[in-house]
Amino acid sequence: MIKRWRKVFNKRYQQWITRRLPPIKKIRLDNRKLFIFPTRAGFVFFALLVLLWLIATNFENNLIFAFTFLLTSLFIIDVFHTFLNLSGLQIEGGRATPGFAGQSAEFEYLLSQTGKRQRYSIEFSHPGVDPAVVSLAGKEIKAIYLSIPVKRRGWFQAQRITVKSVYPLGLLRVWTYLQFDTQALVYPGVIDAPLPTQIAAGQGDKPLPQNYVAHNSGSEDFVGLEKYRLGESLHHIAWKQFAREQGLQTKHYADAIDDELWLDWASLPGMDSEARLSRLCAWALCFSEAPQPYGLRLPDLEIAPGTGRSHRDAVLRELALFGLPKAAGEKA
Amino acid sequence: MRPLWQIPRNSLFWLLLSVVISIALHLEHLPPWVALAGIVATLWQIQLYRERWRQPGRLLKWSLAGACAGGLFLHYGRMNGLEPMVALLLSGYSLKLLELHHKRDALVLIYLSYLIIILQSLFSTTIVSSLLVLIALLPVTAALVAMHGATENTRPVAALRTGLAMLLQAIPLMLVLFIVMPRIGSLWAIPQKTSATTGVSDSMSPxxxxxxxxxxxxxxxxxxxxxxxxxxxxxxxxxxxxxxxxxxxxxxxxxxxxxxxxxxxxxxxxxxxxxxxxxxxxxxxxxxxxxxxxxxxxxxxxxxxxxxxxxxxxxxxxxxxxxxxxxxxxxxxxxxxxxxxxxxxxxxxxxxxxxxxxxxxxxxxxxxxxxxxxxxxxxxxxxxxxxxxxxxxxxxxxxxxxxxxxxxxxxxxxxxxxxxxxxxxxxxxxxxxxxxxxxxxxxxxxxxxxxxxxxxxxxxxxxxxxxxxxxxxxxxxxxxxxxxxxxxxxxxxxxxxxxxxxxxLSASPFALERLRHINWLNHLRLKLDSLDYAWAKWVLGYENIQNDLLLSLLGAINPQRIALFLLLAGGIALLPIFIMLYLSREKNTRDELDRLFLQYCSRLEKMGLPRQSGEGPRDFAQRISRCAPGLTEAVEHLTELYESARYGEEQEAEIKAFKTALRGFKPSRKVLLSST
Incomplete structure (x- = not known):
């Protein structure tokens, strides 16, 4: 029952926060966006004030009263100082560096101010991430990065980040939640032991991709047998092995192409699409280190062979977005 | 074993200084070995920080704590007086210095420093010792600032400056609270300090x-x-x-x-x-x-x-x-x-x-x-x-x-x-x-x-x-x-x-009074005494005059007036902060430009030339020059300025230019009539 109420409350709270702080590109923090409340240390400090007050009252000692009131005033002054440490700060959602599923994507936030104030120990945090702390001095622009773990490929929008500060006395916390509209592209997760090692094994012990792409449709060099999966062409079934009662296996061949490599969807039969994409992604990373141009063939798309960073990014982007609805955050 | 958390270097500096100062303040009524224990703990913590020495073992720590408590009992013969309690607090506080494993530990020490330093006022209420207490609060505040301050700025002075500024800003508000807050008198019996005083006693022999x-x-x-x-x-x-x-x-x-x-x-x-x-x-x-x-x-x-x-x-x-x-x-x-x-x-x-x-x-x-x-x-x-x-x-x-x-x-x-x-x-x-x-x-x-x-x-x-x-x-x-x-x-x-x-006065060989025949010294003695008396009257015995003072300030003492006074005086006390807030308020240039543009539009509207919805500034200007050719020059100039302010690089300067130009823009119906 309580759980349900909490759930309802949480949902309402999230809605309220979203309404109050909608996703944005750039924000200037001011009193409408900042929240302030004592920290636990602040409550302990308050207890200290009560204790001092009791001592002053009981000993009827006006000096202790004076010092108690001095610390009380310090607490009150601290409200302003803590608030001013964040107020007027401008935060802009910067670039988001793409990441691979299962790893993390790096989000950049740019801090700036029009004034010259020194701001100390501003903490950026996101659920499940070590907070990043930054200080700002004068009219500079500072970038802060949060590596946020990503699970699935596609477009990823970070959750609300929390920007908070307890400077200078740690008695009060001023904070805000920010939801930037920045999205990071998440590439498919890279799966280890990718097929190119099989190719490599066929070629001796050259470690990385050579002029081969494994597939089972070509006919040049036989690279090995794999267990038959439903839907594979009957032409490639290794009947000899079947006759030796070693089960149904298919013959796989690699094409030797001197100039062009293809990352081919169709070369990975019998896997689900995520697994294929993961492998293609791993290969793409390998190939991008080699000088030969490589291309990508997906069921509904083909990228002509090429080299270079932008080519690699284009290939990875297609792998990341393959099969996802375009509307889900496609950006120009 | 390396601790998981390490106190910032500058905070440690101020914290150790606070510990030494709090011990020094209480030196007079403390067994000397407690002070010695505090100094040893301070040195140990310095060596710990420099990784020269190792953390004391659990056994050593507990036996030290036991030795302190036992020693205090032997020294005082009781634990319920004021001095033994403060001494116990101080020795526990010194030993805590050897246990800085978490941020929490450092905070406890800082808060205890505040408490112990202020408790000095139970023992001495002279002007000098109160000033010392006030000054001693500074390094403690600096330690607190340094704990939460910048990680890259480890110079102790920066934290001290912030701490000093905050304490100074707190003083006006403290005065207001001191004047207004009611004193309700002692709530329960309390341990008293025991010390010899001179004076008339309860019997008299030759x-x-x-x-x-x-x-x-x-x-x-x-x-x-x-x-x-x-x-x-x-x-x-x-x-x-x-x-x-x-x-x-x-x-x-x-x-x-x-x-x-x-x-x-x-x-x-x-x-x-x-x-x-x-x-x-x-x-x-x-x-x-x-x-x-x-x-x-x-x-x-x-x-x-x-x-x-x-x-x-x-x-x-x-x-x-x-x-x-x-x-x-x-x-x-x-x-x-x-x-x-x-x-x-x-x-x-x-x-x-x-x-x-x-x-x-x-x-x-x-x-x-x-x-x-x-x-x-x-x-x-x-x-x-x-x-x-x-x-x-x-x-x-x-x-x-x-x-x-x-x-x-x-x-x-x-x-x-x-x-x-x-x-x-x-x-x-x-x-x-x-x-x-x-x-x-x-x-x-x-x-x-x-x-x-x-x-x-x-x-x-x-x-x-x-x-x-x-x-x-x-x-x-x-x-x-x-x-x-x-x-x-x-x-x-x-x-x-x-x-x-x-x-x-043979019992007071250094009394200034012995020199009362030297005129200027006697004058000085009486001046010092009047200061001391003012201190006693206005600060130490404030509750005796509080009523009269409040009565003369407020006219009548009732909760409403006190609240009003607190609000007013508190506001005045916080004025420096508000001024700081206002001065550091960063102008939102965009908002200001919008405001100025609306002003421009409303001036034209008064002449019967309202801007239509969805009409850009340029289109608006063109329409105006068609309707009222007399205004063409001014309007075009303003529109140009507005656009450069909106899209230019040096926003602040250009907004200022637009503002100045707008000030001179006072279209009247005459222009309109003369032009038509």
Missing amino acids: GDMTKLGRSGKIAFRVEFDGPIPAQSQLYWRGLVFSGFDGRRWDQQGSWGYNDGKYLQWSDQGLEAWDSVIKRRGEPLSYRVTLEATNSPWLFALSTPLSPSPSVALSRDFRLVNKNPVNAKLQYSVKSWLNNQLEPKSLVGWRHKLELALPSGFNPKTRETAKQWREQTPDTVALINRLLALYHQEFIYTLRPPALGKHTVDEFLWGTKKGFCEFYASSFVFFMRAAGVPARVVVGYQGGERHPTENYLLVHQYDAHAWAEVWIEGSGWLRVDPTAAVAPERIEMSFADFFSEQDDF
């Missing part, structure tokens, strides 16, 4: 007063509402001694009254004993600021009344405080100098008490007293005859010869040299022997008038003993035999009378 005569310490200060009465009127009664054992006078008769108690508290109605007191004329009102005496009795002129609920009037018409006076105490008193005490009759047992004499002492005095009584039956004449004897043959001195068993006999018929207690004692003994009820009164006499401030300083050397005799019909009469010996002593101040004698 030589006691003489000792006080050598001390130049302040006993109390008095501020009168009107002019200060003549020196010879200023008999500050403190104690009344009715019991005598041959050598020592002490208090008697504090029970046995069947018409009420011995002490009457002012909140229980002071009229209770009106039947035994006759007060005449206008009372003197004054405030006494008493130094700590560690005793409950207060000093006042006869016959006093005090409105304070913690002050009682005793049956012998003295004022008694509820608790021993452990710190400066201020109380206001009304005194009727013109009075009669118990004029009608003395109860039988009291009559007997005031006549009682120990047997086997002073036979010669008893004998003489009986003879004199027969020769002089009138009591007043008898008194005068004895006083005349003193006047003719006796010497008033700070160096009286020692007396044997029969103190009064030896003094009256032998040495004939003595200080006030000798005269009071012998006089009362003689009167009792002659059948006149009499008692010794102890307190202070006279005082030093502050030349510039309107108050009186009463020193320990003003301590005095005199007599009261009871005469039927007149009640208790004050008789001061010292006045008969040395009338000048009563008429001028004690210091003026005795300043020639070597023994004067």
Whole structure:
């Protein structure tokens, strides 16, 4: 029952926060966006004030009263100082560096101010991430990065980040939640032991991709047998092995192409699409280190062979977005 | 083992400094080894930080804690006093320094530093020590700032500067709170500090007063509402001694009254004993600021009344405080100098008490007293005859010869040299022997008038003993035999009378008072004293004047007015902060530009040229130049400025240009008419 109420409350709270702080590109923090409340240390400090007050009252000692009131005033002054440490700060959602599923994507936030104030120990945090702390001095622009773990490929929008500060006395916390509209592209997760090692094994012990792409449709060099999966062409079934009662296996061949490599969807039969994409992604990373141009063939798309960073990014982007609805955050 | 968390270097610096300072502040009333333990812990923590030494083991830490507690118990013999408690707190605090594993530990230490430093005010309330406490709060605040401050800026000075700024900003608000916040008085019994003080004690033997005569310490200060009465009127009664054992006078008769108690508290109605007191004329009102005496009795002129609920009037018409006076105490008193005490009759047992004499002492005095009584039956004449004897043959001195068993006999018929207690004692003994009820009164006499401030300083050397005799019909009469010996002593101040004698102030060799004949030093001494008195009056005894002060500030004291005052004064106190807030408020340039543009539009609208919705500034300008060609130039200029402000690089400067241009843009209908 309580759980349900909490759930309802949480949902309402999230809605309220979203309404109050909608996703944005750039924000200037001011009193409408900042929240302030004592920290636990602040409550302990308050207890200290009560204790001092009791001592002053009981000993009827006006000096202790004076010092108690001095610390009380310090607490009150601290409200302003803590608030001013964040107020007027401008935060802009910067670039988001793409990441691979299962790893993390790096989000950049740019801090700036029009004034010259020194701001100390501003903490950026996101659920499940070590907070990043930054200080700002004068009219500079500072970038802060949060590596946020990503699970699935596609477009990823970070959750609300929390920007908070307890400077200078740690008695009060001023904070805000920010939801930037920045999205990071998440590439498919890279799966280890990718097929190119099989190719490599066929070629001796050259470690990385050579002029081969494994597939089972070509006919040049036989690279090995794999267990038959439903839907594979009957032409490639290794009947000899079947006759030796070693089960149904298919013959796989690699094409030797001197100039062009293809990352081919169709070369990975019998896997689900995520697994294929993961492998293609791993290969793409390998190939991008080699000088030969490589291309990508997906069921509904083909990228002509090429080299270079932008080519690699284009290939990875297609792998990341393959099969996802375009509307889900496609950006120009 | 490396700790998981490490305190920032600059914070550690300030924290260690705070620890050393808090120990130093309490050094005076601390066993020296506690201070030593604190210093060792500090050094250990420094070595820990430098990774030279290792963390003390659990066993070592626990045995250290045990040793501290045991040592303190051995040192004090008890744990419930103020000093042992502070010492325990301090030793635990020092040991905590060896356990800085988490941020929490450092915070505990910082908060404890605040507490321990402020607790110093329980032990000393002088201006100097309060200033020291105030200064000591600075490194603690700096440690707190450094804990939460920048990770990259590890210079200790930066944290100190922030801490100092914050403390300075907090002071105005503190003053407001200090003035307004009500003091509700002690809530429960508390351990008191125990320390020796000089002052009048609860018994009197020959030589006691003489000792006080050598001390130049302040006993109390008095501020009168009107002019200060003549020196010879200023008999500050403190104690009344009715019991005598041959050598020592002490208090008697504090029970046995069947018409009420011995002490009457002012909140229980002071009229209770009106039947035994006759007060005449206008009372003197004054405030006494008493130094700590560690005793409950207060000093006042006869016959006093005090409105304070913690002050009682005793049956012998003295004022008694509820608790021993452990710190400066201020109380206001009304005194009727013109009075009669118990004029009608003395109860039988009291009559007997005031006549009682120990047997086997002073036979010669008893004998003489009986003879004199027969020769002089009138009591007043008898008194005068004895006083005349003193006047003719006796010497008033700070160096009286020692007396044997029969103190009064030896003094009256032998040495004939003595200080006030000798005269009071012998006089009362003689009167009792002659059948006149009499008692010794102890307190202070006279005082030093502050030349510039309107108050009186009463020193320990003003301590005095005199007599009261009871005469039927007149009640208790004050008789001061010292006045008969040395009338000048009563008429001028004690210091003026005795300043020639070597023994004067011999107990206070460094007292500025010894140099009172050097004019500028004397001036300096009195200036310092007036500062001290102001401190006592405005700060230490603030609760006594709080009511009057608030009343004169607010007109009436009620919650609404207090709240209003708190709000207003608090606002003023926070003004520097608000100004800082305002100055550092970063202008939102975009908003300002929008505002200016709307202003521009509304000026045109007033002329009947409203901007249509969705119309861009450029289109709007073109339409205006079509409708009102007279405005074309101005409007185009403004639009240009607006656009460059909106899309240009140097926003602030360009907004300013737009603003200035707009100020000059005052289109009137005339232009419109002339153009059409």
